[in-house]
Every structure is written in structure tokens, then in C-alpha cells.
Amino acid sequence: MTRDCEEIKSLLGAWLDGELGASEAAEVRLHLQGCASCLGEKARLEKLQSSLKSVLEAKASQLAFEPFWAGVRQRIAEERPWHARLIDWARAVLSPPRLAWAIPAVIIILLAGLSLEQFFPGWRWALNRSNLAAVESIDGHGFNVALLRESKTKTTVIWLFENHEGEEETSAEPVSGGPAF
Amino acid sequence: MEISEWDLIQKCQKGDVTAYEELAAKYYRRVFMVVLGMLHHQEDAMEVAQETFYRAFKNINRFKGGSSFYTWLYRIAVNLAIDFQRRQKRGVMDFKENMDEVIVETERLGSDPYREVRDRELGERLLAAIDQLTPDHKAVIVMRAVEGLSYKEIGRTLGCSEGTVMSRLHYARKKLQEKLGSYL
Numbered sequence: 001m002t003r004d005c006e007e008i009k010s011l012l013g014a015w016l017d018g019e020l021g022a023s024e025a026a027e028v029r030l031h032l033q034g035c036a037s038c039l040g041e042k043a044r045l046e047k048l049q050s051s052l053k054s055v056l057e058a059k060a061s062q063l064a065f066e067p068f069w070a071g072v073r074q075r076i077a078e079e080r081p082w083h084a085r086l087i088d089w090a091r092a093v094l095s096p097p098r099l100a101w102a103i104p105a106v107i108i109i110l111l112a113g114l115s116l117e118q119f120f121p122g123w124r125w126a127l128n129r130s131n132l133a134a135v136e137s138i139d140g141h142g143f144n145v146a147l148l149r150e151s152k153t154k155t156t157v158i159w160l161f162e163n164h165e166g167e168e169e170t171s172a173e174p175v176s177g178g179p180a181f
Numbered sequence: 182m183e184i185s186e187w188d189l190i191q192k193c194q195k196g197d198v199t200a201y202e203e204l205a206a207k208y209y210r211r212v213f214m215v216v217l218g219m220l221h222h223q224e225d226a227m228e229v230a231q232e233t234f235y236r237a238f239k240n241i242n243r244f245k246g247g248s249s250f251y252t253w254l255y256r257i258a259v260n261l262a263i264d265f266q267r268r269q270k271r272g273v274m275d276f277k278e279n280m281d282e283v284i285v286e287t288e289r290l291g292s293d294p295y296r297e298v299r300d301r302e303l304g305e306r307l308l309a310a311i312d313q314l315t316p317d318h319k320a321v322i323v324m325r326a327v328e329g330l331s332y333k334e335i336g337r338t339l340g341c342s343e344g345t346v347m348s349r350l351h352y353a354r355k356k357l358q359e360k361l362g363s364y365l
């Protein structure tokens with residue numbers, strides 16, 4: 001059974017890529033010997049492939065290594081394990097004398113506020129039952145304390161976070177499925 | 182894998198950034214080519230290519246030498262580029278702006294009679310046409326053209342079958358031929 005031009009054209013890409021089985025490949029080869037239309041299609045596919053490669057090569061050849069590497073090196077330098085960053089942060093915060101007492105003081109005040117609820121059930125946070133949400137900056141290094149209190153469930157969430165304006169979180173691993181190693 | 186390259190990788194696994202600089206110098210253009218083919222925008226491509234090298238260094242201890250180092254790198258690059266596109270989803274305005282740039286570029290080049298320039302024009306149109314494909318279609322067309330990878334290897338990188346790679350490639354080429362028309 002011989003295939004028509006449409007069928008041959010649909011196989012040409014895979015044939016050029018060397019991905020057809022022996023018998024199909026032989027069929028395509030034979031057809032091309034006598035068909036100008038399919039030969040033209042083959043030439044267009046080849047041109048598509050070679051043009052893409054050469055335009056990308058041309059653009060990549062203009063890219064200098066130094067600025068490229070500078071960006072990579074900076075990312076590597078910024079990457080520090082969380083415990084090292086915590087130590088850095090603690091050092092930075094505790095070094096100015098005027099701030100030395102700020103953290104324990106904030107923690108004690110928060111704990112005292114929270115325990116009041118347990119010891120004096122009639123006492124209400126801020127004298128009413130409404131929820132509380134607050135963000136307090138506790139130092140000059142971009143670290144903040146956020147406090148969220150939900151009065152109905154008596155749940156209080158406190159968290160510390162860094163204030164990165166406009167910086168995208170990069171800790172999420174976007175490599176879907178992950179590369180095979 | 183070459184012995185010297187494996188030596189460099191082992192140094193990197195001990196945290197040697199200078200050794201990593203040598204590896205990066207060797208492969209940064211190839212990685213950039215793959216990513217640029219998929220993202221079209223030069224700054225985006227630079228961002229993702231740099232992130233690729235950063236991630237590779239961060240995870241270098243997971244590289245056991247089962248494949249070539251470059252194979253490992255481009256797998257990270259392709260997956261990051263796909264992810265980048267899915268997260269970013271550029272707006273319509275951005276796309277139009279992009280087409281205008283291409284048209285201005287081709288008008289500027291249109292009067293030049295030399296073949297090199299015509300090829301450059303085709304190249305720019307081709308990149309703009311690829312930019313309109315889905316991330317998965319971009320990935321197959323670029324990996325095949327730049328790296329000449331087998332369908333099996335492309336399938337491994339993208340987590341799909343060889344049959345899927347074949348049909349995506351067929352579809353992508355057909356679309357590109359339609360868009361480029363007489364330029365091919």
C-alpha cells in the first residue's frame with residue numbers, strides 16, 4: 001500500500017528526526033525520490049529547524065559571561081541556611097544597646113496579655129470581643145512581628161517575618177516532576 | 182563524562198564556587214539558548230538561565246554522574262522555563278508590544294538585500310511565532326532544534342511519552358509553518 005502526500009508529509013518531521021521505524025523510513029525515502037511537493041516540505045522543515053538554531057546561537061553569542069555570572073554568584077551568596085540567617089538576625093538586632101531589651105520585652109508583654117485571658121476569664125482582650133490583627137516592626141532590619149487574635153476560638157497567632165518589598169519568594173521548588181538525576 | 186569535568190563537579194560538591202564558575206562559563210550560552218527559545222524575552226531568559234545555574238549549584242550534591250552534567254542542567258532549565266511561563270502568564274498588552282517590536286524590526290531590515298539579513302528576519306519571526314505556542318510545545322521544538330535530542334530524551338525531561346513528544350512536535354511545526362508562510 002502506498003501512502004499519499006498528506007500522509008508522507010505528516011511523517012516527514014519524525015523521519016528527519018530519525019525517529020521512524022525502518023519500513024516507514026524506507027517508504028518516506030522512496031516517496032521523496034519522485035515527489036517535488038514533499039521534497040519542498042522537507043526543505044521547509046529543515047529550514048525551520050536550522051533557522052531556530054542559528055537565531056538562538058546568534059543571540060547567545062552576544063551574551064557576555066561576566067554579567068551573567070555576577071547574577072548567579074549573587075544568588076549563591078544570598079543563599080544562607082535559615083539557622084545561619086536567624087543567627088545573623090539575632091546579632092544584628094542585639095548589637096545596638098537601645099534595642100537589646102526590645103525583644104524580651106515584646107515577648108513578655110505578649111505572653112502576659114495572652115495569659116490574662118486564662119487567669120481572668122471575664123477579662124476581654126481590648127475590652128471587647130472583636131478580633132485583633134496587628135503588624136509591629138520591632139527592629140530596623142526589616143523584621144516584623146505580626147499578631148492575629150481570633151476572639152471566638154481564642155486562637156492567637158504570632159509570627160516573625162522579614163519585610164522583603166517586591167521580592168519574590170524563591171524557596172518554592174518549581175521544577176515540576178523534578179529533573180531526573 | 183570528562184575526568185576534568187567530574188573533578189570540577191566534586192569540588193563544587195564541597196562548596197567550591199570558583200570550580201562552579203568554570204562549569205558555568207562552559208555551559209551558560211547553551212542553557213541561555215534553550216531558555217531564550219522558550220521565553221523569547223531576553224531579560225526573562227537571563228533571569229531563568231541564572232536561576233538554573235543557582236539551583237544546580239544548590240542541588241549539586243544530588244548530581245551523581247548518571248547523565249552528563251549538561252543534560253542535568255538543561256533539564257532544570259527547561260522545567261524552570263515552563264514553570265516561569267505558567268506563573269507569569271503575560272498579559273495581552275505585553276504580547277502586542279512584542280509583535281510591534283518584531284514588525285518594526287522586520288520593516289527596518291526589509292530593504293536590505295543580503296541573505297544574512299533575510300535569515301535574521303526569519304529568525305525574529307520564528308521566535309515571535311514560537312512565543313505564541315504553549316509552554317509544552319515550545320519546549321519540544323526548542324529541545325529538538327537546539328540540542329537535537331531524541332524523542333525519548335525529550336519525553337524524559339518533560340515527563341511524557343515518546344508518542345506525545347512526536348505529536349507535539351508535529352503540531353508545533355505545523356503551527357510555525359502556518360505563521361511563517363512564505364518566509365520558509
Ligand SMILES: [Zn+2]
Pocket residue numbers: 004005006008031035036037038039
Ligand atoms: Zn508527495
